[in-house]
Amino acid sequence: MNKTTTSNTATSNTIQSRDREGAVKPIPLAYFITFSCYGTHLHGYESESVDRSNNKYGTPHLPPDEKQRQREQDNMIQDQYILDYDRAKIVLDSIMQNSSHRKWNLLAVHVRSTHIHVVIQALVAPEKVMNDLKSYASRSLNNAGFENSDRKRWARHGSTKYLWKVNDLENAVHYVLHEQGDPMAVYENKCLDVEKIFINQKESLSHGS
Numbered sequence: 001m002n003k004t005t006t007s008n009t010a011t012s013n014t015i016q017s018r019d020r021e022g023a024v025k026p027i028p029l030a031y032f033i034t035f036s037c038y039g040t041h042l043h044g045y046e047s048e049s050v051d052r053s054n055n056k057y058g059t060p061h062l063p064p065d066e067k068q069r070q071r072e073q074d075n076m077i078q079d080q081y082i083l084d085y086d087r088a089k090i091v092l093d094s095i096m097q098n099s100s101h102r103k104w105n106l107l108a109v110h111v112r113s114t115h116i117h118v119v120i121q122a123l124v125a126p127e128k129v130m131n132d133l134k135s136y137a138s139r140s141l142n143n144a145g146f147e148n149s150d151r152k153r154w155a156r157h158g159s160t161k162y163l164w165k166v167n168d169l170e171n172a173v174h175y176v177l178h179e180q181g182d183p184m185a186v187y188e189n190k191c192l193d194v195e196k197i198f199i200n201q202k203e204s205l206s207h208g209s
Helices: 066-074 085-102 126-143 166-178 194-206
Strands: 016-018 024-026 030-036 105-111 115-121 159-163 185-188
Touching (some): 085 105, 085 126, 085 185, 105 166, 115 126, 115 166, 159 166, 166 185
Antiparallel strands (some): 016 024, 030 115, 105 115
């Protein structure tokens, strides 16, 4: 992603959306969304978990909790779901197609065997983005002949981190693209002035397009 020369301050807190309860919330510069495959990142496992009150970018993960991890494992009704390369490629393609269809600005994606990282700009709540990406990916896997429609593929929730500053966004993109080990299924938006495109989105919204 091209580096920007603008200030490192928040630029988007005048744009708002409504969450599932109808509360109005400001929309950040971008979202850093992560969701896991079913049964692969249980709450309490090592130091990898987040929850709704612990999902701000740059904050530490929840501490390990073996009892919670065991409870969640005991409640699993199917085996954990693992993405091989063919499945990961289908998931990546579905995320790209869905983002284009929704007119969301996809900045970076890395589909791993057990989880998916997405950095994206959207003028809707991040929960809607994440749920749409999950649903579309499952439909694409079904259509490709992998498993059937009752296969549980994704963890129920996920992490929806708000990126308010350009520096946070650039760090998140770098983490997704370059700090995940050997690349698996990756998308990088290489020609992007993130603040300019966000301003264009805001103007389009204000004109009702």
